Each structure stands twice: as C-alpha cells, then as structure tokens.
Amino acid sequence: MGAPAGFAQRELITPESFVTQAARRAGPAVVRIDTVRTVAIGRLAPQGLGQPFFDRFFDQFFENDLPPRERTQREQGTGVIFAEEGLILTNAHVVESSDQVEIRLTDGRTLVGTVVGLDPVTDLAVVRVMSPTPLPVAPLGNSDALEVGDWAIAVGNPFGLDNTVTMGIISNLNRNISKLGITDKRLQLIQTDAAINPGNSGGPLLNAAGEVIGINTLVRSGPGAGLGFAIPINRARSIAEELIRTGKVSHAMVGIGLLPLTPELAREFNRNSDNGLRLPERRGVLVANVLPLSPAEQAGLRTGDVILAAGGASVTNPEELLKAVESAGVGGRLKLDVLRQGREQQITVVPVDMAVLQQRNRAVEDGTYWRRIPLQP
Numbered sequence: 001m002g003a004p005a006g007f008a009q010r011e012l013i014t015p016e017s018f019v020t021q022a023a024r025r026a027g028p029a030v031v032r033i034d035t036v037r038t039v040a041i042g043r044l045a046p047q048g049l050g051q052p053f054f055d056r057f058f059d060q061f062f063e064n065d066l067p068p069r070e071r072t073q074r075e076q077g078t079g080v081i082f083a084e085e086g087l088i089l090t091n092a093h094v095v096e097s098s099d100q101v102e103i104r105l106t107d108g109r110t111l112v113g114t115v116v117g118l119d120p121v122t123d124l125a126v127v128r129v130m131s132p133t134p135l136p137v138a139p140l141g142n143s144d145a146l147e148v149g150d151w152a153i154a155v156g157n158p159f160g161l162d163n164t165v166t167m168g169i170i171s172n173l174n175r176n177i178s179k180l181g182i183t184d185k186r187l188q189l190i191q192t193d194a195a196i197n198p199g200n201s202g203g204p205l206l207n208a209a210g211e212v213i214g215i216n217t218l219v220r221s222g223p224g225a226g227l228g229f230a231i232p233i234n235r236a237r238s239i240a241e242e243l244i245r246t247g248k249v250s251h252a253m254v255g256i257g258l259l260p261l262t263p264e265l266a267r268e269f270n271r272n273s274d275n276g277l278r279l280p281e282r283r284g285v286l287v288a289n290v291l292p293l294s295p296a297e298q299a300g301l302r303t304g305d306v307i308l309a310a311g312g313a314s315v316t317n318p319e320e321l322l323k324a325v326e327s328a329g330v331g332g333r334l335k336l337d338v339l340r341q342g343r344e345q346q347i348t349v350v351p352v353d354m355a356v357l358q359q360r361n362r363a364v365e366d367g368t369y370w371r372r373i374p375l376q377p
Contacts, residue, residue: 255294
C-alpha cells in the first residue's frame with residue numbers, strides 16, 4: 001500500500017552508537033576465565049563412640065595425623081587478549097592458586113590457559129593460550145591521556161552473564177587504593193560509574209574508540225555502591241611486560257610507615273603532645289615508624305623525621321614519596337631531604353625488593369635475625 005498523497009517519504013534511519021562500534025572492535029578479544037582450585041576446609045573429625053571421654057581421647061591423639069579435608073572451588077572472571085601470541089591480561093585474584101585455568105572465547109571455543117606470572121601487589125596476571133588459528137587482539141590505548149568525563153565502557157562476564165557491555169564515564173583518576181581500605185596493594189586507579197560486578201574482574205575498560213584503557217579490578221559495595229575501579233592500562237602494560245620477561249615483579253621499598261603532614265595537623269599534634277616531640281607546621285611526609293633491618297634504618301631515618309623532598313622533587317603526601325621510591329627502583333639511590341628537630345639534612349636510601357624486606361621483617365618478628373648478625377668485638 002503506497003504512502004498517502006501529500007506525505008513525504010521518510011528516509012529509513014539506522015543509527016549506530018559509538019558503544020556498538022567500540023564493543024565490536026574489542027569485544028571478540030574479551031574472554032571468560034573459568035578456574036578450578038582446591039581449598040582446604042579443615043580436618044575430618046574422627047568418628048567417636050558418642051561418649052565424651054573417648055571422643056576427647058580421639059581428638060587428643062589422632063587430630064594431627066588426620067588428613068585435611070578439601071573441596072573443589074570453581075570461579076569465573078574475565079580477561080582480554082592483548083597480544084597475538086595468545087597473551088591475556090587479567091586480575092591476579094582471578095587465577096591465583098588455581099589448579100586449572102580454562103579460557104572461553106566469544107566464538108565458543110575453550111582453550112587451556114597457563115599462568116605466565118602474577119603479581120598480587122598490583123593484582124595483575126598474564127595467562128597464555130595456544131591456538132591453531134589466529135586470535136583476536138584488543139587494541140591498547142593510553143591511560144595517561146584520560147580526562148574526567150571521558151566515556152568508559154566495561155566489557156565482561158558479570159555473574160556468569162557472558163559478553164555484557166555497560167557504559168558510563170571516567171569519574172576520577174589516580175584514586176589511591178589505600179583510600180578504599182586496601183593496604184596490601186600499590187595502585188592508582190581509574191574510577192568509573194560504568195557498572196562493574198563480580199565476574200567483571202580482569203575485563204577491559206574501553207574508551208569511546210574501543211581501546212583498552214584499564215583492567216577492571218574492584219567495585220565498591222554497600223554504602224556508595226555503584227563505583228567501579230580499574231587499573232590504568234599503561235601501568236598494566238609495564239607489569240605485564242615484566243611478568244612475561246621474568247615471571248614476577250619487583251617492588252622497591254625502603255621500610256617506613258608514612259603519614260601526610262600539614263600545618264593544621266602539626267598544630268593539633270603539638271597542642272596535645274605530652275612527650276616533648278614537636279612537629280614543624282609545614283607540608284611534608286611524616287615518618288611514623290621505621291622497620292628494623294630496612295634500608296630506611298640503615299640510612300639513619302628515624303620516627304618523627306619529616307621528608308620534604310625525594311630525588312630533588314618536593315613531596316607533600318605518601319603517594320608522591322612511594323612514586324619516587326618506585327622510580328628509583330631496587331638497588332637505586334634515592335636522596336631524601338629530611339627535616340629533623342628544626343634542621344634540614346640529606347639522607348640517601350637504597351630500596352630493596354619487597355620480598356626481601358618481608359623476609360627480614362619475619363626474621364625480626366620470630367627473633368632469628370639476631371643469630372644472623374655477627375657479634376661485634
């Protein structure tokens with residue numbers, strides 16, 4: 001039936017959003033990661049005789065010889081193929097302690113994954129798969145070029161719902177993970193309001209062009225829910241390169257606990273201090289404690305010192321100082337400008353690898369480090 005006379009023919013419009021184009025560009029490289037791990041759940045209690053005396057007898061003499069009970073735990077996560085050699089970026093917590101890793105592609109194929117290396121400190125891991133045919137690869141973007149308000153697109157498998165795409169914006173940048181109550185990681189995160197849920201972990205955060213700008217790592221639950229966080233891809237790329245090269249990542253540490261110092265905090269402390277210690281009313285980083293056998297202790301840093309600069313650049317918060325330590329690297333020499341009792345001085349520290357410092361700290365705690373230090377005449 002023709003159009004009524006007098007009505008213009010309408011042109012058929014089929015708009016395609018940039019989200020569709022971005023998902024089409026990177027989506028085929030997004031994979032589901034299925035893991036199997038064995039979890040110990042305690043020892044199997046012996047079958048007593050139903051009488052308290054005999055049950056206590058069995059508990060006392062047989063408990064330590066009983067094998068621990070185990071159960072199989074299956075979990076899912078997400079990853080993204082970033083190299084033609086079948087290399088996949090994901091979160092460390094997705095594959096850590098896994099006995100089996102299976103990679104499911106968007107075309108339905110399932111491949112066996114091998115963990116190349118993982119780094120719990122940055123929550124990143126690299127997994128390798130072998131494929132007889134070429135694999136899709138997601139293009140990597142530049143997270144240093146991001147601005148608040150840019151589009152953000154999350155792709156992953158939340159709650160087992162494969163190939164889910166959500167959209168939002170970049171809500172903020174350089175969110176220190178310690179501000180989220182997580183103290184065992186070293187990360188500056190991208191904050192986004194694109195929906196990220198369990199199962200999205202390890203999946204890509206894309207920009208409007210379909211380039212990977214981050215690796216989704218956690219979501220804020222409870223009060224303030226709806227905030228997602230991703231590891232910037234520039235950071236993830238450098239960690240991945242080190243994992244591929246060595247299978248592990250070195251993290252430089254000097255062994256000090258830090259607090260930000262401001263004139264307001266210093267005045268408040270000085271008003272309430274009864275131990276004679278007075279803090280300078282200026283900005284800097286306060287040394288709250290020094291670990292025994294650490295580079296900081298060996299260099300002469302003390303509790304109460306205020307660090308004003310590191311490597312020639314002023315520092316006003318712990319994050320800036322940690323960046324300077326990481327830039328110096330393991331074995332590097334880092335000059336610190338320190339204010340102690342009203343006098344400025346320069347102290348040079350030589351960072352060590354985090355694993356070495358943790359080993360020394362354990363030796364201090366159990367007392368064995370005394371036996372390793374020769375007695376001085």
